[in-house]
Amino acid sequence: MRHKGQGRLGWLFASPYLLYAVIFFAIPLVWSIFLSFTNWNLIAPTFNFEGFSNYIKALKNAGVHAAFFVTFKFLIVFVPMVVVSSMIVAFVVHALPKFKGLFLVGFFLPYLASGVVSSLIVKGILSYNSPVNIFLRHRFGLDIDWLGTPFSALVVVSVMIAWKFTGYYALILTSGLESINQDVYEAAKIDGANAWQRFWKITLPLLYPALYTVLILAVGVTFGIFTEVYQLTGGGPNNATNTWQMEIFKQAFTNLQAGYASAIAIIASVVTFISIYIIRRLMEWWGKRNGWD
Incomplete structure (x- = not known):
C-alpha cells in the first residue's frame, strides 16, 4: 500500500509537466x-485530403531547400x-577571486x-544613417550593407544570437569548471605540462558533461531561429537567412497554406531530430575516448 501511495504521489507531482x-x-x-x-488554408471551415502531395511539393520547393x-x-x-565565446566568459569568470555570481548575472x-x-x-545601429555607418564611411571609406548581402546578414544574425546565449551557456560551463579538482592541474604541472597541454588534456575532457549540454542546446537553437531573422532580414537577401521557422511562417500566415506549412514543419522536425542525434552520437564518441561512459 505504501508503494502504491508513493507511486500516486509521484504521478501527482509530475502531472503539471x-x-x-x-x-x-x-x-x-x-x-x-x-x-x-490536407489543403487547409487557415481560414476555410472545410478542407480536402491531399495525401503526400504537400510533402512532394515541399521537397521540390526552393524555399525549403x-x-x-x-x-x-x-x-x-x-x-x-x-x-568559444561562452568558454572565454566562463574561464574569465572562473579566474575571478570573488564576485563570480555578480559577473555571471551580468x-x-x-x-x-x-x-x-x-x-x-541592432537594425537601428546597422541602418545606413546610423552613427556607426556614418563613422565608417567618413573615417575609413567603408560603405557596408550589413543586412543586404548574404554573408554579412548571416554573420550579423549569428553574432546577435551568440550575444544573447553566451551568458547562459557560460553559466553552465562555469559550473563545469568549478567541479574540476584542482589537484589534477597541480599534478600536471609537476609532470611538466604547459598551459596549452593542460587545457587540451585536462580541462576539455573533464568539461565534457557541460560541453555536451551546451553543444546540444546550441544546435537546438540553430533549428529554431526565427525572431531575429523575421525582424532583421525577413529571410533575405535571396533566401540567405531563410530558416525553417521563417519558411513555415511565410507559408502558413503569408500564403495561408496551413496544410503545406505543416508538411514543412514535419520535415523540419525530422531533419532536426536526425541532426541532433548525429551530433549527440559524435559527442558521446568523443566522451568515451576521454573516459566518460
Whole structure:
C-alpha cells in the first residue's frame, strides 16, 4: 500500500509537466501531422485530403531547400561562435577571486532580453544613417550593407544570437569548471605540462558533461531561429537567412497554406531530430575516448 501511495504521489507531482506536454506538444504534433495531409488554408471551415502531395511539393520547393542549407550555415557559424565565446566568459569568470555570481548575472542578462527589442536596436545601429555607418564611411571609406548581402546578414544574425546565449551557456560551463579538482592541474604541472597541454588534456575532457549540454542546446537553437531573422532580414537577401521557422511562417500566415506549412514543419522536425542525434552520437564518441561512459 505504501508503494502504491508513493507511486500516486509521484504521478501527482509530475502531472503539471505531463499536462503541459500533452497540451503544448502532443496535441499540436498530432494536429500538425493530420493537417500536413490536407489543403487547409487557415481560414476555410472545410478542407480536402491531399495525401503526400504537400510533402512532394515541399521537397521540390526552393524555399525549403534554402531553409535546409541556411540552417546548416547557421550551424557552422553560430555554434562554434557561441561555444568559444561562452568558454572565454566562463574561464574569465572562473579566474575571478570573488564576485563570480555578480559577473555571471551580468553576462546572463542578454538571455532575458526580448528578441524583438534587441533586433530593432541592432537594425537601428546597422541602418545606413546610423552613427556607426556614418563613422565608417567618413573615417575609413567603408560603405557596408550589413543586412543586404548574404554573408554579412548571416554573420550579423549569428553574432546577435551568440550575444544573447553566451551568458547562459557560460553559466553552465562555469559550473563545469568549478567541479574540476584542482589537484589534477597541480599534478600536471609537476609532470611538466604547459598551459596549452593542460587545457587540451585536462580541462576539455573533464568539461565534457557541460560541453555536451551546451553543444546540444546550441544546435537546438540553430533549428529554431526565427525572431531575429523575421525582424532583421525577413529571410533575405535571396533566401540567405531563410530558416525553417521563417519558411513555415511565410507559408502558413503569408500564403495561408496551413496544410503545406505543416508538411514543412514535419520535415523540419525530422531533419532536426536526425541532426541532433548525429551530433549527440559524435559527442558521446568523443566522451568515451576521454573516459566518460
